[in-house]
Amino acid sequence: EAQVTQNPRYLITVTGKKLTVTCSQNMNHEYMSWYRQDPGLGLRQIYYSMNVEVTDKGDVPEGYKVSRKEKRNFPLILESPSPNQTSLYFCASSPLSANYGYTFGSGTRLTVV
Amino acid sequence: AQSVAQPEDQVNVAEGNPLTVKCTYSVSGNPYLFWYVQYPNRGLQFLLKYITGDNLVKGSYGFEAEFNKSQTSFHLKKPSALVSDSALYFCAVRDRYNFNKFYFGSGTKLNVKP
Numbered sequence: 001e002a003q004v005t006q007n008p009r010y011l012i013t014v015t016g017k018k019l020t021v022t023c024s025q026n027m028n029h030e031y032m033s034w035y036r037q038d039p040g041l042g043l044r045q046i047y048y049s050m051n052v053e054v055t056d057k058g059d060v061p062e063g064y065k066v067s068r069k070e071k072r073n074f075p076l077i078l079e080s081p082s083p084n085q086t087s088l089y090f091c092a093s094s095p096l097s098a099n100y101g102y103t104f105g106s107g108t109r110l111t112v113v
Numbered sequence: 114a115q116s117v118a119q120p121e122d123q124v125n126v127a128e129g130n131p132l133t134v135k136c137t138y139s140v141s142g143n144p145y146l147f148w149y150v151q152y153p154n155r156g157l158q159f160l161l162k163y164i165t166g167d168n169l170v171k172g173s174y175g176f177e178a179e180f181n182k183s184q185t186s187f188h189l190k191k192p193s194a195l196v197s198d199s200a201l202y203f204c205a206v207r208d209r210y211n212f213n214k215f216y217f218g219s220g221t222k223l224n225v226k227p
Binding site for chain 2: 004031033035040041042043045048050056090092094096097098099101102103104105106107
Protein backbone atom coordinates (compact mmCIF):
# COMPACT_ATOMS: atom_id res chain seq x y z
CA GLU A 1 0.00 0.00 0.00
CA ALA A 2 1.29 3.45 -0.97
CA GLN A 3 1.76 5.44 2.19
CA VAL A 4 3.66 7.93 4.27
CA THR A 5 4.57 6.59 7.70
CA GLN A 6 5.28 8.85 10.64
CA ASN A 7 6.51 7.87 14.06
CA PRO A 8 5.66 8.32 16.82
CA ARG A 9 1.94 9.16 16.66
CA TYR A 10 2.00 10.78 20.08
CA LEU A 11 4.91 12.24 22.00
CA ILE A 12 5.15 14.12 25.29
CA THR A 13 8.55 15.57 26.08
CA VAL A 14 10.19 18.18 28.26
CA THR A 15 11.62 21.52 27.22
CA GLY A 16 15.12 21.23 25.80
CA LYS A 17 15.24 17.48 25.26
CA LYS A 18 16.20 16.76 21.65
CA LEU A 19 13.76 14.67 19.65
CA THR A 20 13.31 13.30 16.16
CA VAL A 21 10.08 12.55 14.34
CA THR A 22 10.61 10.07 11.55
CA CYS A 23 8.90 10.09 8.15
CA SER A 24 9.19 7.47 5.45
CA GLN A 25 7.40 7.06 2.11
CA ASN A 26 7.26 4.05 -0.20
CA MET A 27 6.14 5.77 -3.41
CA ASN A 28 9.57 6.88 -4.68
CA HIS A 29 8.47 10.51 -4.41
CA GLU A 30 11.12 13.15 -4.90
CA TYR A 31 9.31 15.88 -2.95
CA MET A 32 8.74 15.71 0.81
CA SER A 33 7.60 18.31 3.26
CA TRP A 34 6.79 18.90 6.93
CA TYR A 35 3.80 20.91 8.17
CA ARG A 36 2.46 21.87 11.53
CA GLN A 37 -1.25 22.26 12.15
CA ASP A 38 -2.53 24.65 14.79
CA PRO A 39 -6.15 25.64 15.51
CA GLY A 40 -7.25 28.59 13.42
CA LEU A 41 -3.97 28.68 11.51
CA GLY A 42 -4.41 25.71 9.22
CA LEU A 43 -1.28 24.04 7.89
CA ARG A 44 2.01 25.88 7.84
CA GLN A 45 5.04 24.54 6.04
CA ILE A 46 8.18 24.01 8.12
CA TYR A 47 10.69 22.57 5.65
CA TYR A 48 10.65 20.85 2.30
CA SER A 49 12.98 18.76 0.19
CA MET A 50 13.02 18.32 -3.56
CA ASN A 51 15.43 15.41 -3.55
CA VAL A 52 18.25 13.75 -1.63
CA GLU A 53 20.50 16.33 0.05
CA VAL A 54 18.26 19.18 -1.19
CA THR A 55 16.28 20.89 1.56
CA ASP A 56 14.90 24.38 2.08
CA LYS A 57 12.97 26.41 4.61
CA GLY A 58 9.23 26.80 4.51
CA ASP A 59 7.23 29.47 6.28
CA VAL A 60 7.96 28.54 9.91
CA PRO A 61 11.42 26.87 10.08
CA GLU A 62 12.69 28.37 13.35
CA GLY A 63 13.54 25.72 15.93
CA TYR A 64 13.49 22.82 13.45
CA LYS A 65 16.02 20.92 11.37
CA VAL A 66 15.61 18.30 8.67
CA SER A 67 17.81 16.00 6.67
CA ARG A 68 17.33 14.00 3.46
CA LYS A 69 20.07 11.40 3.23
CA GLU A 70 17.86 8.85 1.52
CA LYS A 71 15.00 9.43 -0.89
CA ARG A 72 12.40 7.66 1.24
CA ASN A 73 13.21 9.28 4.61
CA PHE A 74 12.78 12.85 5.80
CA PRO A 75 13.15 13.16 9.60
CA LEU A 76 12.18 16.29 11.51
CA ILE A 77 14.55 17.23 14.32
CA LEU A 78 13.81 19.50 17.26
CA GLU A 79 17.18 20.16 18.87
CA SER A 80 15.80 22.04 21.88
CA PRO A 81 12.00 21.84 21.93
CA SER A 82 9.98 24.59 23.54
CA PRO A 83 6.30 24.70 24.58
CA ASN A 84 5.39 26.82 21.52
CA GLN A 85 6.30 23.82 19.39
CA THR A 86 3.41 21.87 20.88
CA SER A 87 1.41 21.06 17.77
CA LEU A 88 0.18 18.41 15.34
CA TYR A 89 2.83 17.63 12.74
CA PHE A 90 2.32 16.12 9.30
CA CYS A 91 4.78 14.78 6.81
CA ALA A 92 3.73 14.77 3.16
CA SER A 93 5.20 13.64 -0.13
CA SER A 94 4.47 14.02 -3.83
CA PRO A 95 6.09 13.58 -7.22
CA LEU A 96 7.99 16.56 -8.62
CA SER A 97 5.02 17.99 -10.45
CA ALA A 98 2.44 20.56 -9.44
CA ASN A 99 -0.55 18.63 -10.76
CA TYR A 100 -0.12 16.02 -8.06
CA GLY A 101 -1.37 16.57 -4.57
CA TYR A 102 0.27 15.39 -1.40
CA THR A 103 0.05 12.04 0.28
CA PHE A 104 0.03 12.80 4.00
CA GLY A 105 1.19 10.79 6.97
CA SER A 106 -1.18 10.16 9.88
CA GLY A 107 0.35 12.88 12.00
CA THR A 108 2.39 13.23 15.18
CA ARG A 109 0.84 15.00 18.13
CA LEU A 110 3.70 16.58 20.08
CA THR A 111 3.36 18.10 23.52
CA VAL A 112 6.30 19.97 25.03
CA VAL A 113 5.99 20.66 28.76
CA ALA B 114 0.30 37.90 -0.96
CA GLN B 115 -0.71 34.45 -2.09
CA SER B 116 -3.50 33.01 0.01
CA VAL B 117 -6.39 30.60 0.27
CA ALA B 118 -9.51 31.62 2.17
CA GLN B 119 -12.16 29.41 3.66
CA PRO B 120 -14.58 32.02 4.99
CA GLU B 121 -16.57 29.67 7.22
CA ASP B 122 -14.96 28.06 10.25
CA GLN B 123 -17.95 25.76 10.53
CA VAL B 124 -20.80 24.60 8.33
CA ASN B 125 -23.85 22.87 9.78
CA VAL B 126 -26.22 20.88 7.59
CA ALA B 127 -28.91 18.28 8.13
CA GLU B 128 -28.43 14.79 6.79
CA GLY B 129 -29.89 14.45 3.31
CA ASN B 130 -29.55 18.15 2.50
CA PRO B 131 -27.05 19.52 0.00
CA LEU B 132 -23.84 20.97 1.37
CA THR B 133 -21.38 23.60 0.18
CA VAL B 134 -17.98 24.40 1.68
CA LYS B 135 -16.55 27.59 0.26
CA CYS B 136 -13.03 28.35 -0.91
CA THR B 137 -11.54 31.34 -2.68
CA TYR B 138 -7.94 31.88 -3.57
CA SER B 139 -5.51 34.59 -4.47
CA VAL B 140 -2.66 32.84 -6.27
CA SER B 141 -1.18 34.13 -9.48
CA GLY B 142 -1.15 32.18 -12.70
CA ASN B 143 -3.42 29.23 -13.26
CA PRO B 144 -2.85 27.15 -10.16
CA TYR B 145 -3.97 23.63 -9.48
CA LEU B 146 -6.74 23.28 -6.89
CA PHE B 147 -7.33 20.55 -4.34
CA TRP B 148 -9.68 19.52 -1.56
CA TYR B 149 -8.63 17.35 1.37
CA VAL B 150 -10.62 15.88 4.25
CA GLN B 151 -9.34 15.21 7.75
CA TYR B 152 -11.14 12.86 10.14
CA PRO B 153 -10.33 13.01 13.87
CA ASN B 154 -6.85 11.70 14.71
CA ARG B 155 -6.11 11.06 11.05
CA GLY B 156 -3.98 12.64 8.35
CA LEU B 157 -5.41 14.60 5.46
CA GLN B 158 -6.92 12.52 2.69
CA PHE B 159 -7.20 13.60 -0.93
CA LEU B 160 -10.77 14.22 -2.14
CA LEU B 161 -10.46 15.77 -5.58
CA LYS B 162 -8.49 18.16 -7.73
CA TYR B 163 -8.92 20.55 -10.62
CA ILE B 164 -6.15 20.63 -13.20
CA THR B 165 -7.85 21.68 -16.42
CA GLY B 166 -10.99 21.06 -18.45
CA ASP B 167 -14.54 20.80 -17.13
CA ASN B 168 -15.23 23.24 -14.33
CA LEU B 169 -17.16 20.62 -12.35
CA VAL B 170 -14.85 18.03 -10.87
CA LYS B 171 -16.05 14.81 -9.26
CA GLY B 172 -14.15 13.15 -6.46
CA SER B 173 -14.31 10.57 -3.70
CA TYR B 174 -17.35 9.81 -1.50
CA GLY B 175 -19.79 11.62 -3.82
CA PHE B 176 -18.14 15.01 -3.46
CA GLU B 177 -17.70 17.42 -6.32
CA ALA B 178 -16.24 20.89 -6.68
CA GLU B 179 -16.96 23.75 -9.00
CA PHE B 180 -14.12 25.87 -10.33
CA ASN B 181 -14.96 29.47 -11.18
CA LYS B 182 -12.03 31.29 -12.74
CA SER B 183 -13.58 34.77 -12.74
CA GLN B 184 -14.42 34.53 -9.04
CA THR B 185 -11.24 32.56 -8.20
CA SER B 186 -13.35 30.11 -6.25
CA PHE B 187 -13.37 26.35 -5.86
CA HIS B 188 -16.37 25.43 -3.71
CA LEU B 189 -16.85 21.88 -2.49
CA LYS B 190 -20.34 20.41 -2.86
CA LYS B 191 -22.34 17.30 -2.23
CA PRO B 192 -25.99 16.81 -3.24
CA SER B 193 -27.00 14.84 -0.14
CA ALA B 194 -24.96 14.99 3.08
CA LEU B 195 -24.28 12.01 5.32
CA VAL B 196 -23.52 12.06 9.04
CA SER B 197 -20.27 10.29 8.18
CA ASP B 198 -19.22 13.35 6.11
CA SER B 199 -18.66 15.26 9.36
CA ALA B 200 -14.97 16.18 9.32
CA LEU B 201 -12.53 19.01 8.73
CA TYR B 202 -12.14 20.08 5.10
CA PHE B 203 -9.15 21.89 3.63
CA CYS B 204 -8.90 23.70 0.34
CA ALA B 205 -5.41 23.87 -1.15
CA VAL B 206 -3.81 25.58 -4.11
CA ARG B 207 -0.56 24.59 -5.77
CA ASP B 208 1.42 26.96 -7.95
CA ARG B 209 1.61 25.49 -11.44
CA TYR B 210 5.17 26.69 -12.04
CA ASN B 211 6.59 26.62 -8.53
CA PHE B 212 5.27 23.41 -7.08
CA ASN B 213 6.82 23.86 -3.64
CA LYS B 214 4.33 26.68 -3.19
CA PHE B 215 1.37 24.72 -1.88
CA TYR B 216 -1.05 26.92 0.04
CA PHE B 217 -3.70 25.59 2.42
CA GLY B 218 -6.80 27.23 3.78
CA SER B 219 -7.46 27.28 7.51
CA GLY B 220 -10.05 24.53 7.28
CA THR B 221 -13.85 24.30 7.62
CA LYS B 222 -15.47 21.98 10.10
CA LEU B 223 -18.49 20.29 8.58
CA ASN B 224 -21.16 19.08 10.99
CA VAL B 225 -23.89 16.90 9.54
CA LYS B 226 -26.74 16.30 11.96
CA PRO B 227 -29.11 13.32 11.75
